[in-house]
Amino acid sequence: MSxxxxxxxxxGNGYRIIGSRPVRHDGVDKVTGRALYGADLRLSDCLxxxxxxxxxxxxxxxxxxxxxxxASPGVKAVITSADYPETESKIIDLGEGPAILKDLRAxxxxxxxxxxxxxxxxxxxxTDPFLAREATKxxxxxxxxxxxxxxxxxxxxxxxxxxxxxxxxxxxxxxSDKPSNVAKHLRFEIGDIDKGFAEADEIFEREFDTAMxxxxxxxxxxxTALWNADGHLTIWSSTQGAFSVRAQxxxxxxxPESSIKAVPMEIGGGFGGKIPVYLEPIAAMLSKETGxxxxxxxxxxxxxxxxxxxPGSVIKVKIGVKKNGKITAADASLAYEAGAFQxxxxxxxxMCIFAPYDIEHVRVDGYDVLVNKPKTAAYxxxxxxxxxxxxxxVIDEIARWASLDPIELRKLNAAKEGTVRADGLAYPRIGYVxxxxxxxxxxxYKAPKEGSxxxxxxxxxxxxxxxxxxxxxxxxxxxxxxxxxxxxTDIGGTRTxxxxxxxxxxxxxxxxVRPMVVDTDSVGYTDITGGSRVTFATGLAVIEAGKKVQQxxxxxxxxxxxxxxxxxxxxxxxxxxxxxxxxxxxxxxxxGSLDETGGALSEQASVSPQxxxxxxxxxxxxxxxxxxxxxxxxxxxxAAQDVGKAIHPSYVEGQIxxxxxxxxxxxxxxxxxxxxxxxxxxxxxxxxxxxxTLDLPMIDTILVEVPxxxxxxxxxxxxxxxxxxxxxxxxxxxxxxxGIRLRELPMNSTRVLKALLKEKGALPQGVEA
Amino acid sequence: MxxxxxxxxxxxxxxxxxxxxxxxxxxxxxxxxLDEQYPGxxxxxxxxxxLRMGLAAxxxxxxxxxxxxxxxxxxxxxQFIPAISGG
Numbered sequence: 131m132s133x134x135x136x137x138x139x140x141x142g143n144g145y146r147i148i149g150s151r152p153v154r155h156d157g158v159d160k161v162t163g164r165a166l167y168g169a170d171l172r173l174s175d176c177l178x179x180x181x182x183x184x185x186x187x188x189x190x191x192x193x194x195x196x197x198x199x200x201a202s203p204g205v206k207a208v209i210t211s212a213d214y215p216e217t218e219s220k221i222i223d224l225g226e227g228p229a230i231l232k233d234l235r236a237x238x239x240x241x242x243x244x245x246x247x248x249x250x251x252x253x254x255x256x257t258d259p260f261l262a263r264e265a266t267k268x269x270x271x272x273x274x275x276x277x278x279x280x281x282x283x284x285x286x287x288x289x290x291x292x293x294x295x296x297x298x299x300x301x302x303x304x305x306s307d308k309p310s311n312v313a314k315h316l317r318f319e320i321g322d323i324d325k326g327f328a329e330a331d332e333i334f335e336r337e338f339d340t341a342m343x344x345x346x347x348x349x350x351x352x353x354t355a356l357w358n359a360d361g362h363l364t365i366w367s368s369t370q371g372a373f374s375v376r377a378q379x380x381x382x383x384x385x386p387e388s389s390i391k392a393v394p395m396e397i398g399g400g401f402g403g404k405i406p407v408y409l410e411p412i413a414a415m416l417s418k419e420t421g422x423x424x425x426x427x428x429x430x431x432x433x434x435x436x437x438x439x440x441p442g443s444v445i446k447v448k449i450g451v452k453k454n455g456k457i458t459a460a461d462a463s464l465a466y467e468a469g470a471f472q473x474x475x476x477x478x479x480x481m482c483i484f485a486p487y488d489i490e491h492v493r494v495d496g497y498d499v500l501v502n503k504p505k506t507a508a509y510x511x512x513x514x515x516x517x518x519x520x521x522x523x524v525i526d527e528i529a530r531w532a533s534l535d536p537i538e539l540r541k542l543n544a545a546k547e548g549t550v551r552a553d554g555l556a557y558p559r560i561g562y563v564x565x566x567x568x569x570x571x572x573x574x575y576k577a578p579k580e581g582s583x584x585x586x587x588x589x590x591x592x593x594x595x596x597x598x599x600x601x602x603x604x605x606x607x608x609x610x611x612x613x614x615x616x617x618x619t620d621i622g623g624t625r626t627x628x629x630x631x632x633x634x635x636x637x638x639x640x641x642x643v644r645p646m647v648v649d650t651d652s653v654g655y656t657d658i659t660g661g662s663r664v665t666f667a668t669g670l671a672v673i674e675a676g677k678k679v680q681q682x683x684x685x686x687x688x689x690x691x692x693x694x695x696x697x698x699x700x701x702x703x704x705x706x707x708x709x710x711x712x713x714x715x716x717x718x719x720x721x722g723s724l725d726e727t728g729g730a731l732s733e734q735a736s737v738s739p740q741x742x743x744x745x746x747x748x749x750x751x752x753x754x755x756x757x758x759x760x761x762x763x764x765x766x767x768x769a770a771q772d773v774g775k776a777i778h779p780s781y782v783e784g785q786i787x788x789x790x791x792x793x794x795x796x797x798x799x800x801x802x803x804x805x806x807x808x809x810x811x812x813x814x815x816x817x818x819x820x821x822x823t824l825d826l827p828m829i830d831t832i833l834v835e836v837p838x839x840x841x842x843x844x845x846x847x848x849x850x851x852x853x854x855x856x857x858x859x860x861x862x863x864x865x866x867x868x869g870i871r872l873r874e875l876p877m878n879s880t881r882v883l884k885a886l887l888k889e890k891g892a893l894p895q896g897v898e899a
Numbered sequence: 900m901x902x903x904x905x906x907x908x909x910x911x912x913x914x915x916x917x918x919x920x921x922x923x924x925x926x927x928x929x930x931x932x933l934d935e936q937y938p939g940x941x942x943x944x945x946x947x948x949x950l951r952m953g954l955a956a957x958x959x960x961x962x963x964x965x966x967x968x969x970x971x972x973x974x975x976x977x978q979f980i981p982a983i984s985g986g
Contacts (some may be wrong), residue, residue, distance in 0.1 A: 221952055228952045303943030303951055317983065319907035334959065345986075393940040402986025477981035493907075508986040553980045554904055556960050570923075596985050597964065661985025740961045850985055 133800075143186055146702070147633045148843055151780045152640040154626045160398075163190030168352035168368045168395040169427050175256040176354070177206055179409075179416050180262035182269050182888035183436060184244035184251055187278035187502040187808025189289070191242060191251065195270040199254055202268055204261035209412070211239040215384040216258075222381040229248070230648060233471040235382050237505050245293055246472035246504050247809050248435030250408075255416040255424050278502035278808035282444045282465045284313040284328045285499045293470060293500045298590025313472030314498035318480060318552040325733040326491025330450025334527055340857075340875040341801030342442040342467060345509045346820050349398025350433045355413035356423040365410050365419075365745040366393045370400045370619050371658030372650045376411055382411040395618045401621075405658055408437055415750040434813035435454025438507020439802060441467035441474045445520040447648075455532035455539045459491040460484045464517060466498060469505040475497045475513030478594075481553045482854070483517035485592035486540065486562055486746060487525075488549040502808050508660060510789060511593040511850035515796060515857055519875060522589040522858030526865070536588045536862070537570045542676065545592075545666070561772030561836030562590070562746035568669035568746045568832045575768075583755045584765070585866025590748045591854025595838075595847030596661025600655025600668035601736040604675040606683070608725070610718030612636065614645040617656030622849050624664040630777050631669045631843065635676035637702030638717055654736045664839075665777055667739050669845055674735035683720055686727040690715070736808070741840020743895040745847060747771035749790065749855040753863040760883025762798045762864060764825070769855075770832035774846030779833060786852040787829040793856025795821045801876045901929055901975040912940045926956045927967035929977060944979060955982040 144150040159165040198210040219232040235241065240249050252269050256262035272486040279285045279293065292309055299306035301315045327333060353367040363385070369375050380387040397404065409426045416424040443466045448461070450459040462483050466474035476496040484492055529539040544552070544566065547559045568698045569575050569588065579586050602614040614632055618624055629643035656668070684698040687705040691697075691713050699708050705720060707713035715723075724731055753765040769790050776782040799819040803811045812818045837844025857875060865871050887893040900920040905913050913919060914937075921936065923929040934941035942980075944951055950966050959979045963969035971977060 221947060221949075228949075230952075302906060302954075303946070304908075315908075400986075405984075405986075478983055481981065481983070508984065510986040512984075554978045554981060555957055555962075558960070594983055594985065597962075599964070639922050658984075661983070663985070678910065713944045738964045740963075742962075847985075 134497045145634055147630045147640050148777055149779065150776065151778060152626065152630065154623055154628060155645055156620065156625055158506060160598045165396040165423045166365060167349055167398055168354065171354050171366050171395065171425065173354065173356065173423040175421055176423040176425050177257060177416070178259040178262050178268040179253055179255045179424045180259060180266050181250045181411055181412065182252040182266040183432065184240065184247060186244055186273055186275050186611065187247045188277065189244050191240060191244060192272040194252060196252060198270065199265040199268040199307050202261065202265040204257035204267045205254055206254040206257070207416050208252060208265070208269065209415050209419060211235070211241040213328065214239070215413060217369055217384040222377070231381055231801040234378060237471055238382065238408065246502050248504065248707040249470065250430065250436065251522060252345065253412045253416060256422050263399050279311060280501055280503070280803045280804050280808055282442070282467060282499050282501065285501050286497070293502065297500070302320055302889065304685055311500040312497050313468060313500060315475060316480060316496040318492065318554070320496045320552060321491030322552060323461055323491050323493040324460055329451040329458040332526050332531060333399060333448060333450045334555055334886045335448040336520070336524050336780060336873060338445045338777065338873045340516045340519060342439050343796050343800045343802065344439040344818065345399070345401035345403040347401060347403060348397025350428040350430060351404070351408050351437060353409035353413045355410065355417045355427040357417040359421070362389055362391065363414055364391045365414065366395055367410050369394050370395050370397065370404045370621060370660055372619065373655055374405060374615060374658050376405045376408055376650050379411045379414060382412060391649055391651045394647060394804070397619055397621050400620070402512055402660060403438055403512045403662055406438055406507050409750055430815060431813040434818065435810050436504055438469070438505055438733060440509035440512060440878045441469070441506045443467065447520045447524050449524050449528060451528050451532065453532065454562055455528065455534045457487060457489050457543045461493045462520070463495045464497065466513065466516070467501050467503060467506060467849060468498050469501065469503050471505045472498055472500065474506050475508065476520065477513070479513030481518035481551065482592050483521045484552055486545055486590045487543045488545050489543070491870050492552045494552045503802070510853040514591060514593055515793060516591065518591045518854045519857040519861065521585060523871065523873065524864040525859045526587070527871070528707040537566050540590060541566050548808040559836065559839055560744065560746060561834050564836055565590070565746050565748040566769040567773055568834050569750055569768070572750070572768055572832060574750050574830065575764060579752070581891060583757055583867050584752065585863045586750065586751050586752050587861065587863030587866055588748065589855040589858035589862060590746060591851060592744060592746050592852040592856055593847070594744045595666055595742040596662065596663040597667050597739045597742050598657035598663055599736065599738045600656045600671045601677050601734065602668065602671045603653060603732060603734045604679050605719050605730070605732040606679060606724065608722055611642045611644060612638065613641050614672065615648055616645060617648065617650070617653040618664040618668045619659045620647055621659050622785055623722065623778060624659070624668070627665040627777040628672050629669055630674045632788045636674055636680060636717060650722050654734065662849045666742065666841055666845045669738065670739050670841065671735045673736045673842055674737060675733045678733035678735065682731055682733065683717065686724065686731070687720055689717055689727045689856040690723060741838070743774050743840055743846035745772050745774070745840025745851045747851040747855055749859045751859045751863045752865055753860065755864060755867045755882060757886060760879035760881070760886060762860070762877060762879070762882060764794060765873040768830040769834065769852055770834055771848065771851055772834045772846065773848045774835050774838040775844035776833050777843065777845060782833060782848050783831045785849045786831045789850065789852025790823055790829045790856055791826060794826065794860065797857040797860040816836065900973065901971045902976055903929060903933060904976065904978045906979050909940060909943050912943065913937045925967065926969045926971060926977060949958060953982055954979055957965060
C-alpha cells in the first residue's frame with residue numbers, strides 16, 4: 131500500500147480537515163441539556179452521602195462520637211478515617227506522578243488532626259441528602275484548637291506552629307535536622323550567578339505576594355459509587371482522568387485497580403482541579419458499608435473550602451542588566467503554598483519563571499510550604515502565572531529603565547531553539563520570537579493610547595506540553611462511518627480535535643467520525659486530560675490507529691480485487707489498484723464490503739510519546755483605572771500564541787480566550803480571603819468575584835503557527851499557555867495608567883485605590899497600605 | 900561515555916562538579932556507576948527503587964517516561980529535572 135492524505139489541500143493550509151472548523155460532535159447534547167453530568171445520574175435505591183467538615187483551620191481531634199448520627203432517621207452508615215483499610219504508608223504511582231498514600235487518605239478523611247477549615251472528618255449515607263446533612267450535625271467531635279498558619283512568611287518563620295510534626299525539609303534527598311513547614315527545597319543553577327551580576331550595569335530586585343485562587347469550574351465535584359456484592363466497584367464521577375480515579379481509589383482503599391471500573395461523566399470544567407479525588411473513595415466506602423449505591427455532590431462552599439485551589443506565593447526576583455537592555459543574570463526565590471499537605475507546583479514555577487529568556491547565568495530556588503489551607507491542586511499551567519507575574523513586571527521595569535519598547539527588550543533577550551532553560555533543558559524549535567513579532571505588528575499595539583488613567587501592558591509566558599500515555603480504538607462501521615473510542619475526558623473540545631486528525635488520515639469527513647469517551651473497562655490505559663496533552667498525545671494514538679485502519683482497508687481492497695496488498699494505493703478516501711486503473715473503491719464502499727473480506731475492522735493504538743512541544747504566548751492589554759474607586763476596566767485585549775498547528779482554530783481561539791479571561795480574573799478580581807481564624811470569608815460565587823462577559827471586551831487572538839517537529843501535524847499544547855501572561859500584562863498596564871507598580875495579587879479596586887491614596891499621601895490614618 | 904549534568908543540590912556530593920561521566924546503558928546503570936565515583940549520590944536520586952518522587956530523567960533533552968529503565972547511548976547527556984504534569 132502507498133499513499134498520502136496530506137497533500138491535497140481544500141482549506142489552503144496543506145490539509146483537508148486540519149485547520150477547518152467543523153461543528154463539535156458533542157455540541158447538540160451540550161446545548162440541548164442532554165449531556166449527562168454526574169449530578170444527572172439516577173440509580174435505583176441509591177443512598178446519598180454528605181461529609182462533616184472541620185470548623186477549625188488547625189486542631190487536634192480528641193474524639194469522634196458518631197452514635198447519635200447513626201441512630202438518626204434514614205441514616206444507613208457513618209464512616210471516619212478509622213474505617214480505612216489497613217495499609218502500609220507508601221508512595222503510589224498515579225500514572226503521571228507519584229503521591230504519598232498517607233497524605234491522600236488524610237486529606238479525604240482527617241486522621242488525628244484537621245489541617246484546614248472544611249477538612250473532611252466523617253461521612254454519612256442516608257436515604258436522602260437532607261437527612262444525610264442533618265445527621266452530620268449530630269456527629270460529636272472534640273477538638274484541641276491550634277493556632278493556624280495562614281501565610282508563607284509565617285509558615286517559614288522560626289518557631290512557627292507545625293502542621294506535621296514529622297515533616298522535615300527535603301533538599302533532593304537530604305532531610306533537614308529539625309521538622310519544618312517547608313516540605314521541599316529545590317534549586318536550579320546554570321552559569322555563574324555572581325559573575326552575571328558583576329557584569330550588570332543595573333540590578334532590579336523586587337518582591338511579590340500573590341493570593342490563593344480557585345479554578346472556579348461551574349460544576350461542583352460529584353461521585354456515585356456502587357460496590358457490588360461480587361467485589362467489583364463502579365464509580366461515576368466528574369473527573370479529568372478516569373484511570374487516575376481508579377488508581378487513587380484503589381490505593382486509598384487498598385484494592386486492586388482491576389476491581390474498579392471508573393466511568394467519566396460529562397465534565398463541567400476542571401482546569402486541573404478535577405485530577406485529585408475527593409468524594410470517590412468516600413462514596414465507595416459508604417457503598418461497601420451499606421451494600422447500596424451512594425451518590426455525593428458538593429455544594430459550592432465545599433468546593434471552595436475543601437478542594438484544591440492554586441497556591442498563593444511569595445516570589446523574589448533579581449535581574450541584572452546592561453545599559454543596552456541585555457540581561458546578564460537572573461535570580462529568583464519562589465515560595466508556594468502547598469496547602470495542608472506537600473505538593474505545590476513550585477517546581478513548574480521555577481522552570482517557567484525565566485523560560486522566555488536566553489540568560490547565561492541563572493539561579494532559581496523553590497520552596498514547597500505547608501499552610502492551614504486546602505491542599506492545592508493543579509490549575510492551568512500550574513505555578514507559571516505566579517512566576518510570570520513576578521518576572522514579567524520586572525522585565526517591564528527594565529524596558530522602561532533602558533528606554534526600550536517592552537517588546538524590543540523581549541526580542542533582544544528572547545529564548546530560541548537551543549536556549550538552555552534554568553532547569554538545564556535546551557529548547558527544540560519554538561515560536562516565542564514569532565509571538566513578539568505578531569504583537570509588534572498588530573493593529574492593537576500600534577493604536578494610540580488616548581485618555582488619562584489609561585495604560586497599555588505587555589507580558590509573555592511559557593508552558594510545557596506533556597506526553598504521558600494514551601490509548602484509542604478505531605472501528606469501521608458498514609456505512610463508512612468510524613467509531614473513535616478514547617479515554618481522554620473532553621474538557622476542551624478534544625472529541626473533535628481527535629476526530630479531525632483521524633478524518634485527515636483516513637480521507638473522510640470529520641462528521642463521519644463518532645468520538646466517544648468511555649470507561650476504564652472499555653479502552654486501553656489513558657492518563658489524565660491535563661498538561662495540554664490530549665490533542666498532541668492522544669492525537670498521536672489516533673494517527674497510529676488510523677494508519678493501521680487504512681492499511682487494513684487497503685488489504686481488504688486487495689482481497690476484493692484478488693491482487694497483492696502492495697498493488698493498492700490510497701489517495702484521500704479512494705483505494706486504487708496500481709496495475710488496473712479500472713479498479714477503485716471509496717472508503718465508504720469498501721466499508722460496506724467488510725463482511726465479504728473478513729468481517730469487522732477494529733484497530734487499537736497505545737502511545738507514550740516524546741517530542742512534546744511547549745508553547746509561548748505574548749499578550750497586550752489596555753486598561754482604564756478609575757481614580758476615585760480604584761476599579762480597573764479592561765478596554766482591549768489581544769493574545770498571540772505559538773500554537774504549533776491549530777487543528778480546529780475555533781477551539782484554539784476559545785482556549786486562548788478562556789485562559790486569558792481566567793488570568794484577568796486572577797489579576798484584578800479573585801482571591802481567597804481568610805480571617806485570622808483561617809476561615810475563608812468569600813466561599814461563594816457572589817463574594818468570590820470572577821469576571822463575567824459584562825466585565826470584559828472581546829479577547830482578540832493571534833494564532834502563530836510554528837509547527838512542533840515532534841508531531842506529524844505540528845501540534846503543540848495550547849490550553850494552558852494563555853493563563854500565564856495576563857497578571858503581569860495587567861500589572862504593567864496599570865503602571866502605564868497610574869505610574870504605580872503593584873506587586874500583590876489581586877490588583878482589585880481596594881488595592882489599587884489604597885495605592886493611589888498612598889501615592890497622594892491621602893491614605894486615611896489606620897488604613898493599612 | 901554518557902555525560903551527566905549534576906543537579907545543583909547534589910554538587911556537594913561531587914565536590915562541586917556539575918558535569919561528570921559515567922558508564923552504563925540505562926539511567927539506573929549510570930547512577931550505580933556514579934555512586935561508585937561519588938558515594939551517596941544514588942540515595943539522593945533513588946527512593947524505593949524508583950527515581951525520587953517528583954524527579955524525572957531527561958536524556959538528550961527529552962524527558963523520559965521510562966525513568967530508571969531509560970536507555971542511554973555513548974554520546975547521551977542525562978539530566979535530572981522536576982517531573983511536571985499540568986492542569
